[in-house]
Amino acid sequence: MKYIYLYITLLFFTFQKYLITHAREPLAEFWDIEDDEILSFLETEKYLSLVDRTLKSLLDDISFGETFVDLKNNKINVHTVNESRIPDIISQPELRNYSNSINFIPANKSSDNLKFSFNEIIRIANKTKSSGLSGIVIIIHPLLNEVTVNLPIGNINITETIQDFINAIMIYDPKIIHPIDSSASNTKRGIGERGIFTKVSSGDKIYFDNNATCSAGFWAKRKNKQFLVSAGHCIGNFNDTTSKPKVFYHGLNDKPLLVGKVVYSIWSAPYDFSLIDIKRMDIRLKPSKNMRNRFYTSPELIIEKNGIPQSSHITHLCKSGSRTYITCGNIISFNGSFISEQGDLYTGIIISSTEAAPGDSGSPSFSYLNLRSVTLNGIISWTRNSNIENRFTATMPLQLIFNKAGITL
Ligand SMILES: *[C@@H]1O[C@H](CO)[C@@H](O)[C@H](O)[C@H]1NC(C)=O
Ligand SMILES: *[C@@H]1O[C@H](CO)[C@@H](O)[C@H](O)[C@H]1NC(C)=O
Ligand SMILES: *[C@@H]1O[C@H](CO)[C@@H](O)[C@H](O)[C@H]1NC(C)=O
Ligand SMILES: *[C@@H]1O[C@H](CO)[C@@H](O)[C@H](O)[C@H]1NC(C)=O
Ligand SMILES: *[C@@H]1O[C@H](CO)[C@@H](O)[C@H](O)[C@H]1NC(C)=O
Ligand SMILES: *[C@@H]1O[C@H](CO)[C@@H](O)[C@H](O)[C@H]1NC(C)=O
Ligand SMILES: *[C@@H]1O[C@H](CO)[C@@H](O)[C@H](O)[C@H]1NC(C)=O
Ligand SMILES: *[C@@H]1O[C@H](CO)[C@@H](O)[C@H](O)[C@H]1NC(C)=O
DSSP states (O other): OOEEESOBOSOOOOOOOOOOOOOOOHHHHHHTOOGGGHHHHHHHHHHHHHHHHHHHTTOOTTTEEEEEEETTTTEEEEEESOGGGHHHHHTSGGGGGGGGGEEEEEOSOOHHHHHHHHHHHHHHHHHHOOGGGTTOEEEEETTTTEEEEEOOSSOSSOOHHHHHHHHHHGGGOOEEEOOOOOOOOOOOOOOOOOOOOSEEEETOEEEETTSOEEEOOEEEEETTEEEEEEOSTTTOSEESOSSOOEEEEEOGGGOEEEEEEEEEEEEETTEEEEEEEOTTOOTTOEEEEEEEEEETTEEEEEEOTTOOOOOSTTOEEEEEETTTEEEEEEEEEEEEEEEOTTOOEEEEEEEEOOOOOTTOTTOEEEEESSSSEEEEEEEEEEEEOSSGGGOEEEEEEHHHHHHHHTOBO
């Protein structure tokens, strides 16, 4: 199966010695730059995101389509339908300082057009409600300036359910992407295994008492209560029953230490998160507000409470998980949609090309402010693993969780 919820249902313990190889920072590796270039690239990305925000507030939805960051060329690209609008846009006082950073590219579809098609296709997907559509990812693709309907990977033959769905949506002119090549080209380097700590940080491995293995997401609070947030599918739907599921952390000698009890869990579209009350946390454990990093030079990353989540397409998004550690990719959509194994239609999801694997469920999704501090963007829920072009990883947006659960950082 190439698209999966990211939990492991069997416990197995491996004890590995620290194996530290010289490796680039994950973000440097993703951008294919040197570690010492990261800060200047982050600055550029931040600047371009500002240009993009300013620009988007001036673009109308009929003359323009999607925008995205082109970091290497230091530009914001704007799909442009009506080129005679360009002089008008460029001459706006807000853009005076930024005009060299904007690149208009000819396009056929406006934002209005794309949003209409997307909404109609989502409406039909919702009506179809079938596990026969599992693994389909529907997004407005910022690079292609098209609504892309990404079919499940691997099957040469399209099932009848999928064919019927395609037939029903074709009038909205989506781009159907059918990746046949199923060879997931994920070659992992040898990296430092995580050690045994008594601090429980974002990104650490946690065990639910149904034997699911997930990752600690982030620490949050509601009034004077403290919670650890992870994915909902680790334990399923759950609210207010007497026997609350327990969550453990494996400490020294692999002894299970209680992290807390699940007080609320939701795994029902569009939500996928759980709240673990840590009131009875084992005294040998300490919640660390920081995020696990794998570099000795900076073993932890500080989660900046007031950080602003990413807002531009094709900016970086990383995650720190207990299985594949820190990996980075690009944000492709802030309002994407996918269909789960159960046939549920998830909408309003951040879709990125960040690599993830079983065990990484609940991992914090974050963007770097610098090499020591990060901004939380959400938690990892689902992935469709593949080579990078067809990899879609779903992040539950932080705000969606906050609004539903009434929690804050
Ligand atoms: C393109 O923009 C120009 C300038 O704003 C406008 O006069 C013209 O009607 C637009 N064309 C279309 C097809 O909307
Ligand atoms: C443009 O840059 C100048 C000089 O850095 C600055 O004083 C001005 O406020 C900027 N204008 C805008 C609209 O950002
Ligand atoms: C716009 O549509 C025309 C006609 O279908 C096509 O030839 C052209 O390549 C399209 N342009 C873009 C940028 O997609
Ligand atoms: C799907 O349809 C149901 C029932 O009509 C509706 O309540 C729900 O909001 C729809 N979901 C989406 C994502 O459009
Ligand atoms: C695809 O369908 C054809 C004709 O129905 C069949 O011969 C072939 O074995 C199928 N291939 C796969 C991979 O299922
Ligand atoms: C969890 O694993 C243990 C040991 O393998 C087993 O005894 C137990 O029944 C499992 N629990 C569930 C809920 O699967
Ligand atoms: C959980 O259930 C209680 C009532 O039993 C309800 O008040 C609360 O809103 C529910 N929590 C959520 C997040 O739905
Ligand atoms: C996000 O997508 C939903 C359909 O899934 C649509 O109703 C909504 O308007 C979109 N939001 C934005 C901001 O485009």
